[in-house]
Amino acid sequence: MYQVIHADGTRTESTEIVVLQEWAKEGRLVPETRLRDPVRDLEFAAGEVPSLQGCFLPVVILPPEQPSHTHGSSTAALTLSIMSACIAVVGLIPCLGWMNYGTLLFGIIGAVLAARIRANLLHPFRGTANTAFVVAVAACTVGAIRLLLGGGCL
Numbered sequence: 069m070y071q072v073i074h075a076d077g078t079r080t081e082s083t084e085i086v087v088l089q090e091w092a093k094e095g096r097l098v099p100e101t102r103l104r105d106p107v108r109d110l111e112f113a114a115g116e117v118p119s120l121q122g123c124f125l126p127v128v129i130l131p132p133e134q135p136s137h138t139h140g141s142s143t144a145a146l147t148l149s150i151m152s153a154c155i156a157v158v159g160l161i162p163c164l165g166w167m168n169y170g171t172l173l174f175g176i177i178g179a180v181l182a183a184r185i186r187a188n189l190l191h192p193f194r195g196t197a198n199t200a201f202v203v204a205v206a207a208c209t210v211g212a213i214r215l216l217l218g219g220g221c222l
Contacts, residue, residue, distance in 0.1 A: 073102040073111065082106055085119050092123035099124050175208035 069082040091097040092114070099115025114120055182201035 069106070070117070071104040071106055072097070073104055079104060085117075088114070088117075088120060089123045092120055093125070095125045097124070175204045175211060178204035179208065 069084055070088060071082055072080040072088075074080075088097055088103075097114055097120070099113060101114040102111055103114050103117065104111045115124070179201055182197045182204060
């Protein structure tokens with residue numbers, strides 16, 4: 069019979085080895101769990117008990133998470149989209165119609181980058197990409213309307 073020593077130092081009542089084996093099979097007891105033999109007054113790891121060694125659940129070690137290289141592209145998409153929107157607003161000023169080409173160029177690039185990120189449903193910056201896409205499309209629309217209307221002085 070053994071006592072289980074919890075992380076906070078509390079101990080269970082003396083527990084039969086059969087119960088400890090069940091706990092190990094359920095994952096409630098791991099090899100690092102500290103046990104105490106009250107008869108011999110010894111403390112040791114549960115993994116050191118021969119009758120428990122075959123009962124523990126296998127330990128799964130996951131590889132470290134690889135950093136994603138797509139986070140920067142959402143920032144780039146948002147930056148280009150904001151640039152596109154700013155150029156579109158400046159393009160509304162009379163006699164600055166030439167900026168519509170920049171509006172369209174940056175807007176299209178921003179929209180394409182944002183659309184690529186939006187396609188990945190699990191991407192952590194998907195919300196930012198949605199915003200970038202809307203801004204880019206709006207800026208492209210303004211630029212296209214200005215070009216269709218002549219783009220020159222009002």
